[in-house]
Amino acid sequence: MAGIGLVLIFMLAQATNNRALYERNYARLFTLNMVVAGLLMLVIGWMALRLWRRLRQGKFGSRLLVKLAAIFALVGVVPGILVYTVSYQFVSRSIESWFDVKVEGALDAGLNLGRATLDSLTDDLANKARVAGIQMSQVPDAGAALALDRLRAQLGASNAVLWSSNGQLIAMAGSSRFELTPDRPGLQQLRQVRVDRALAFVEGLDEAATPGGPSVMPSIKALAQVPRPGFELVGSEPRYLQISQPLPSAVVSNALAVQEANREYQERAVAREGLRRMYIGTLTLCLFLAVFGAVLLAVLFGNQLARPLLVLAEGVRQVAAGDLRPTPVFQGRDELGGLTRSFADMTQQLADARMAVERSLRELDAARANLQTIQDNLTAGVMVLDSGGAIMSTNPGATRVLRAPVAAFEGKPLAEVPGLAEFALAVQQRFEDFESDAAQHGLDHWQHAFELHARGGGVAHDAVSIVARGARLPGALRLLVLDDISEIVSAQRAQAWGEVARRLAHEIKNPLTPIQLSAERLAMKLAGKLDSPEEAVLSKSVRTIVDQVDAMKRLVNEFRDYARLPAAELKPVDLNALVSDVLQLYGSENAKVPVQAELDPRCPPILGDAQQLRQVIHNLLQNAQDATEGMAQAPNLPPVLIRTRMSDSGQRVRLIVQDSGPGFADPILKRAFEPYVTTKSKGTGLGLAVVKKIADEHGARVELNNRMGDGHVAGAQVSLSFAATGDRRAGPAGPDGGTTPAS
Template sequence: MSDKPARTPASPEARRARARRWTLSVVAALVTAVGLVLMFLLAQATNNSELYERNYARLFGINVVVAVMLTLVLGWVAFRLIKRLRQGKFGSRLLIKLAAIFALVGVMPGLLIYVVSYQFVSRSIESWFDVKVEGALDAGLNLGRATLDSLSQDVSNKARAGGALISEVPDAAAGLALERVREQFGATDVLLWTGTGQLIGSAGASRFQLNPERPSAQFMRQARTTGSVAHIEGLDEVPAGANGPPPAATVRALALVRRPGFDLGGETRFIELTVPLPPAVVANALAVQEANREYQERALARGGLLRMYIGTLTLSLFLAVFGAVLLAVLFGNQLARPLLVLADGVRQVAGGDLRPTVVLPGKDELGGLTRSFALMTQQLSEARGAVEKTLGELDAARDNLQTILDNLTSGVIVLKADGTVVSTNPGATRVLRMPLAAYEGRKLTDVPGLEAFGLDVEQQFAEFEVERAQHGLDHWQHAFELHPGGAADDMVNLVARGAELPGAARLLVFDDISEIVSAQRAQAWGEVARRLAHEIKNPLTPIQLSAERLELKLSGKLEGSEQAVLAKSVKTIVDQVDAMKRLVNEFRDYARLPAAELKAVDLNALVADILHLYENETIHGQVLAELDPRCPMIRGDAQQLRQVIHNLLQNALDATEAAAVARHAAAPDGAAAPAAPVLVRTRLGESGERVRLTVQDHGTGFAENILKRAFEPYVTTKTKGTGLGLAVVKKIADEHGARIELSNRIQDGAVVGAQVSLSFALSPERHSVAATTPSEEHPVT
């Protein structure tokens, strides 16, 4: 994609000027085209006087309209030139000079040619109609007529001779006689008719006609009166001005066949001869006739021809003048436009506008100057565009960096050299649990609750300066323990990294590793549990057996008081050994929890089976169950899930009982309401892809610091206990890929108990199973 800046829209004045130029060009082209068409029509009319006479008024009117339009266009051009001159626009004087020069160059030769052509046309037209020419045409026409009359008379005489030849031939033998007559006189057709117009016989082409054309009654009367008659056929049918070969003209003669002797009783007969005329004679006769006709027509239209030629010359002169002025304006504009473009471009560049200027086509010096100027402005524009693009990229990079910082889970703080907070990201507020954005512009050591952290960070940067100078380090890293809000039981573990930024700024990046520390602590407890189970369990049995053996050996040998002391001591040893064994077993279970064997498990049936172990509690309403019958099979280890449910129920019952005892002790009259029940619930998730198990108690809940570490070993709120119950639950949940949540239940702003929820994935066998108890809340029996 080009980096060239887009051209800004033209101003209204520039658009109007462009529209005027287009309008002027279109009108000029239209008028010129109409004028050329009229000249062509006039030229065509010169050879066709009839067409000219028929369309004279129309052509004259169109010529007047074109002349008026040309005058208006020329007037508009002159008005624009004068207006530009009065407005003082650059190049106006040059345009006027060029227009005047081109107009003079076009008008003066045009006027000279017009005068000479007018005289030439006038004298030429008069010379066309001379008396000698007219006499020669009349003589030629008479000569042609005489020639045709002579030929007609000759054919008439041949008809008489033919009639004499067949006068004694009977009608039955007329065919052979007619054929001899046709061959003798060179006729194309010979026919013998009766006086009533009946055909007796024929020779030639007419023999093949069923009904040959018979002579008219007038033609027969003339032949009976004069003996013979002839006329020419075919010349009158030729239209005037027809081109092509001459027509086949013939001479048709009809002669009376006289009877021999005094045979007055016989029927009158007529012989008809058809003889073709020579083509040369016919062509010459037609040519003379056509020439005489055209001469007479031109003689009658002499004035119209003169007007026609003069009109054509006048229109040509007007078009020449118009073209000269128009070319003057156009060429003058072509010469002045580069200068105008340069002047306008200089004003734009001076005003800081680096838009691409117009580049004029052409290979002359002015066109090259506009191209060089446009290249210069383009390079300036590209340079400024590159700077703006770089600034835009910097802004975009800054925005992207800010977006990344805003979405980082790590905290980021930019500090000055004196420890003043320049900027922070939301991750820093989330990790340090402090609205650091409100403390920008202040030192980190002045933020309440972070004074020690700020001092430690300054100390780390001071040591980093020394280390960097000695060893060339580029960053430092250190772990911190913070107590936000000053609470000793609320601790946040951080790992921070610091580095120097340009401009003596400092970058501090830190992450909350409390969960990692918790995981490491759990792993350490697992290792401790394994070692304790190995080191402590082995001597417990010998201790218990030794105590019991002492009691057995000494029983009955001591006095009453000593015997009581012995029994009490042995019992104490045995009880403590049992307690130690239970502790060791819990550590062993936590440390050596076997890998889960995930199979399809009916969670509802498993819960119902476990609740049978708490039958006494369920009878007295201390445990309630809400089991969703829609729950399908889940993926799990039945034995480990049984341990999870048992631990959760036992913790919930202990918490509920402790809360009930506390409320009873705090009651003024020593009486309190009965303890609320523990609720076990199963539900199919809204997505239908997971099953949730929830255990709710009505205890005192957990403190905030305990909630964050409740699943760590040896974290407990009980006076007696190892704190391994929820740790084992968390470990089993992780083996099952289940999500576990622990939270306090809040009602009317007060803590009314705690809730543990586990979300299990479905087994591939996703058919639903019926619960062993109804879904309504009720004791399970």
């Protein structure tokens, strides 16, 4: 940078005394100045950015470096700006003083005077040419030469030429008569003469002002229109008179001298501005060099002073971050070097102590990992709450039991978990009651049953029954253990309904037969003994009694079948053959809703009780027909579809029944297999309960869901998955090898 500065100063000094050298190298000097200034700005900006980053990162010694840089920068910048300001004013005013404003004004006045003189001469010649044209209007073309010669002598002109309207030469007088091709006026000049009657202009002055140009004597040319004499034919074209008069040599030399002086003055004025810019640019570059040197010295000296402190600060940061490796030692004999060595010894002692602590922590982590593994694999949910009800920690079992994303709400109150606001309030109340009674009664925990997500009488698609147990933990924390007892409650309901069904079947069935027999005997005894109206009433009443007794018997039989369902005798059963046998009762002549079958011929035999599986198929087909019949009118009823499918692994066989009914509401789906849960107005709600009970006897998985189509419920689907026996015998196949249509 110092070498570039010296070169620039040398070139500037040479350019001051040699303007040609300055003009040739001005662009290069200016570009080099800008490049050097830009590089200096980039370096200074980069160094300032590094200092700012170190300061933002909180590195030790950053503030010291900033202060040193600021001090040195001020030491270099403030005097530099002062010198720069004084030098700027000196250069600007010194160069401006080289050029006098009065001289420039005098040159402008001389130019204006010369232009005014030329304008006066041209106007005078134009007026003379206009008068001469009127005089020449009476002169015929034959005598025009003599008249032109007299006119030239009278006006003191050098040439006089008479032109026709189409630019043809008629006559001439003066020196131009010796020229073969005298300059003829242009069409534009002739058109202007027709309008203004006369035209005058200066010719040859620019050529005379050009150095090395042709030696042409400047002159004034005037062009005037010459009207035709009165005896000429009407509409004939006018003639044009051209007069050339040389300018006075004194006027020409004075005008050229003033013009040349003004041109040179303007060139020097332009050079003055460039010279001023070059001086100012050089001063600016020197200012940047001073700033750069000041900042560079600040950084270098700051590093020398702060290096031992930075080494110590880096070691402190490593220790604070837990890195106890040996730290660098500053190789110096002063106090700072001794401090770094003492710090290295202390770090080694901390490392030895840390190794002992880490061994203890590893043992503690292993015990904690074992406890966490046990907790994560518990089926029960475990939650830790603080005194305000906020969730401190959970295990995966809590999410499964509560059917809510409690893990995503750690650190937030339990009441903010969607759907658990009432549960959180009840748990909080239980803990408060427990803490108030624990000291008095010596209790160590509390226990309570809850029904979650229940709506409309406790029925919901995601309803869950849980038992919660709470206890206190150290640190004002609370332990909450949750167990899902939904399956137990469902089994208890099923067992209760079985007991109800057994008692109803015993209590109701006995009186039904005497009631039916008494009604039929009453009808036999009174037959033919009553008038027609009374006999009709009697017949209608007896028929009603008999029909209702039959309905009660069917209801009692369903309760009896549910309560006394015998244990399944599992034997290999061909499910395809069993379905085909049952479908014979659902032909078009027997069923209002047609049934279509799609049986997979690859299905292996399953372990099952043929009689109970036949009852399952009947119940599912009847429910599907009832649901489909309630959605449309015959004969446009869509068929009920029954399918069998073998899994990809070949180890299970699925039985699927689909209908086109209204499907199930969400609150019914969860408890559809419980007794007395039904969507039919005349149903008992035992059909699907029997299916579920038989599926449990067979170890089959049963699923119930709605079929969706175009965003709407298109019907319901019940599927049962049975384990195969391993016998790969295929069931009957239809004509196409895949389906067996039943109707």
